[in-house]
Amino acid sequence: MRRLLLAAVICGAAQGAYAADMPDDLPFLRGSQPPSLSTVRTVWQGFYIGGQASYGSADMDFKNSGKELLERLLNNVDIESQYHLSTWPLGQKTSTQNEGFGGFLGYNLQSEDVVYGVELNYTHGKFFGASGGSQGRSFNYPTDYLTSAFVQSNASMQITDFGSLRVRAGYSFGCFLPYAFGGVAMGRADIQRNVSYSSRYQYVGTQIPPLPNLAGAGSLSDNANAHFIYGYAAGLGIDMMIVDGLFLRAEWEFLRFTAPVDTIVNTVRAGAGYRF
Template identity: 35%
Template structure:
């Protein structure tokens, strides 16, 4: 049987429990409100620690101005022409291997434009870009001649064939413009982005060359001569044939193909304006037996959409 005193004691205990629960709920709500003000819970803590102030993702276009230094190797420019003129002869192989002309170094300015697209993944930036450069009077030429005595074909017993051979020639090249299609990878440094790139290059040039080959064949042998009962041996060096061959080629629009690679840096100002500076190397494969290597130092300004 529960007495009135026991009932009062239980009521007082219930009131204390309810009061403790209410106080705990109030404290928990206030603590949760304070925690909600922490940046990490609002999603801005990572923003506060990030160094990024520019988003590199998106399309961009721009213009550029550059200074190029170019090496044009003419040394074997006449080769395919001499190979054709001397085909199937004893002279084809040795004459085709002669380094007749020098390698010239030429400098020029140029200007152009570019368009590209970036994709950003955390601090890494990946992109594709098409780049065009028009060159101001990037032209050079060379000419020279040389003469050598070459061994001839197998001769009858006691005879030796030789060829006094002369090669003259010249070549000229004018690089009009070129375009590169390249992939690039960069690092997000906030308002600046260093990058490296590599890709494919195509150029358009005016190319001319000529070659002239002349040879005099000689037959050397010893001949026994009897004169007045006296026998002597006389060495003979007699002409045995001669010829002169020439060939000329000219192409006003000769396409050159090659590769490109380089490094650069971009800096973002006014949110959408991009300044850049870069070094680009382009190596073209032989065009008419002429090798072209170009180093272009450029500055540019672009707009990011």
């Protein structure tokens, strides 16, 4: 029995001496575990650049597209001041879908897992819409006259280039970066507008000899090619780092332009970028 106890003590002492000679930086000796993927912090800070493909729709409201031209055309016409012909709705809303392509350039700052920065985003595409309308009304104006007025408006708009200068903020979940953004929308569009009016004043009084009948007409056009349009931008997206510096992107962007044709552009896009 004594021999067994002595042998056990000698083996234990030898084991302790062997452990003492092992390197201190082995993780299993310190009780640590290799970090999991969920605890790895991805560095998003720095400049980045990328390309994207998009698909979306443009909703164009032509209802008041000719208002400013009609105001100029009817500036000295008495029935405009009385019945505001220029405010009559003369167009409709249209919607068009198309694809596009473009790129983005930005800079990120990172504090712990919070990421924020600025980005310039650009898309080349083609969104086209057109609409027109006309209205005619009669008035007992001026005294002893029955007056009829007819106004017409036709307009078309094609957006060829658009983008946004945005600020964005997100939260890093390892290699995933969901984010939101807002900023200024900018674009270039070809806008053609044409308006016209005609009026007839028919005397219906009893004066003898009767007062004369009168008539008036006119038209005005405005063709603005490569016209600069602007508004505001907002949206959501997610970046996913696949290797150091290289990431994929999925995004939705909302743009509203305060052009002569009130326009909303919604696009979804997929892209890839590289952080330097």
